[in-house]
Amino acid sequence: MAGLKEIKRRITSVKSTKQITKAMKMVAAAKFRKAQGRIVQLRPYAEKMYSVLGSLARNVESVHPLMEVRPINKVEVIVFSADRGLCGGFNTNIMKAAVKLVRELQAEGKEVSVSSVGKKSTDLFRRRRTALRQAWGGLSGKVSYSNAQSISGDIIDNYIKGTFDEVRMVYTEFKSAGVQKVTVLPLLPIEAACLKEGSEDMADVFLFEPSEEAVFEQLLPKNIEIQVFRALLDSAASEEAARMAAMENATKSADDMIKRLTLQYNKARQTSITTELMDIVGGVEALKK
Amino acid sequence: MENKLRLEIVTPYGKVLSEDVDEVMTTGSEGDFGVLPGHVNFITTLKICILSYRKENDTKFVFINSGYAEVTHDSVIILADSAELSDEIDRERAIIARDRAEERLKQQEKIDIARATSALERATIRIQLAGKR
Numbered sequence: 001m002a003g004l005k006e007i008k009r010r011i012t013s014v015k016s017t018k019q020i021t022k023a024m025k026m027v028a029a030a031k032f033r034k035a036q037g038r039i040v041q042l043r044p045y046a047e048k049m050y051s052v053l054g055s056l057a058r059n060v061e062s063v064h065p066l067m068e069v070r071p072i073n074k075v076e077v078i079v080f081s082a083d084r085g086l087c088g089g090f091n092t093n094i095m096k097a098a099v100k101l102v103r104e105l106q107a108e109g110k111e112v113s114v115s116s117v118g119k120k121s122t123d124l125f126r127r128r129r130t131a132l133r134q135a136w137g138g139l140s141g142k143v144s145y146s147n148a149q150s151i152s153g154d155i156i157d158n159y160i161k162g163t164f165d166e167v168r169m170v171y172t173e174f175k176s177a178g179v180q181k182v183t184v185l186p187l188l189p190i191e192a193a194c195l196k197e198g199s200e201d202m203a204d205v206f207l208f209e210p211s212e213e214a215v216f217e218q219l220l221p222k223n224i225e226i227q228v229f230r231a232l233l234d235s236a237a238s239e240e241a242a243r244m245a246a247m248e249n250a251t252k253s254a255d256d257m258i259k260r261l262t263l264q265y266n267k268a269r270q271t272s273i274t275t276e277l278m279d280i281v282g283g284v285e286a287l288k289k
Numbered sequence: 290m291e292n293k294l295r296l297e298i299v300t301p302y303g304k305v306l307s308e309d310v311d312e313v314m315t316t317g318s319e320g321d322f323g324v325l326p327g328h329v330n331f332i333t334t335l336k337i338c339i340l341s342y343r344k345e346n347d348t349k350f351v352f353i354n355s356g357y358a359e360v361t362h363d364s365v366i367i368l369a370d371s372a373e374l375s376d377e378i379d380r381e382r383a384i385i386a387r388d389r390a391e392e393r394l395k396q397q398e399k400i401d402i403a404r405a406t407s408a409l410e411r412a413t414i415r416i417q418l419a420g421k422r
Contacts, residue, residue: 041303
């Protein structure tokens with residue numbers, strides 16, 4: 001059995017760890033609420049955008065380069081991970097899904113290029129010696145719309161240039177504080193059918209300036225931006241939710257450990273007292289004789 | 290409400306403004322336009338511009354960083370990349386931004402001209418607007 005001092009030392013160490021995990025949980029909770037608020041704020045903008053885009057898609061005949069379906073040889077996979085660790089299975093799950101997707105695509109005989117958002121996935125792909133086409137980092141906790149604009153700008157440029165024929169995003173969809181789901185979402189080409197779905201027709205009632213085509217052409221890249229922004233926000237909220245849960249668990253385990261160690265400590269203390277007592281009693285008895 | 294326009298300005302960061310107004314003036318891709326209640330339905334793209342709205346005799350200004358306007362007979366909905374109410378504008382920052390953009394444009398080399406130009410445009414309009422309040 002470990003010595004008394006040794007156990008005491010461990011209890012102190014676990015206690016200080018518990019304090020840290022507890023503090024991290026609170027920080028994650030605060031960040032999580034903020035991230036969740038931003039998702040809610042984006043909603044009215046995104047919905048309005050979809051309804052306009054949907055009605056335009058029905059009426060514009062010309063095929064925009066972003067909607068053109070080409071034979072798919074090269075696929076771009078964009079992975080959204082966190083910049084930091086200590087958020088439970090968040091990064092692992094996203095990486096697992098990404099690696100699986102890449103393998104599947106390769107098995108289908110397609111050329112795959114990978115881009116990463118977030119330091120964790122960048123590091124992991126580097127370690128696996130997967131060449132990254134692009135890596136964006138340092139976004140965690142301070143995602144802004146201009147980040148989404150620069151990411152989607154790069155993707156759109158390369159898509160039009162023909163660097164790749166299809167783009168898929170792998171990100172963690174935020175459902176609720178308890179539920180986050182790793183999702184693979186096709187980003188490009190934009191499917192016309194997808195746009196037309198579920199929006200009322202408004203082209204008959206609206207005049208377009210300068211023209212339907214021109215508005216449509218400007219809205220399409222915007223749609224990509226919004227989707228990327230949404231993925232960024234979802235990913236950020238999920239990350240904080242995952243961290244919150246992970247830290248909650250860590251705090252609980254620390255509690256359990258402290259309890260167990262305290263019990264062990266008390267037992268050890270009792271044993272040592274008993275032994276000491278026995279010694280004294282033994283000594284006294286010896287003296288009596 | 291009769292004879293009022295519902296003005297809503299929505300950005301990816303949330304709603305900036307939601308108010309009942311009498312008149313809205315702004316700059317579309319085809320030039321300036323004004324909207325009064327009962328306007329024909331139309332959708333247009335917006336430049337980096339100033340939007341002004343009148344509520345009774347009170348006129349206010351909003352900075353719009355490119356977007357779209359959806360006009361119906363009783364509402365104007367603006368979808369903008371970003372928008373700032375005139376009293377939220379930081380004039381100092383806009384001046385710094387303008388100088389920086391001008392500097393960049395002078396150098397001409399190795400810069401994203403489109404980006405610098407639009408930064409300059411944004412700054413100039415912000416400064417213009419800051420003087421209006």
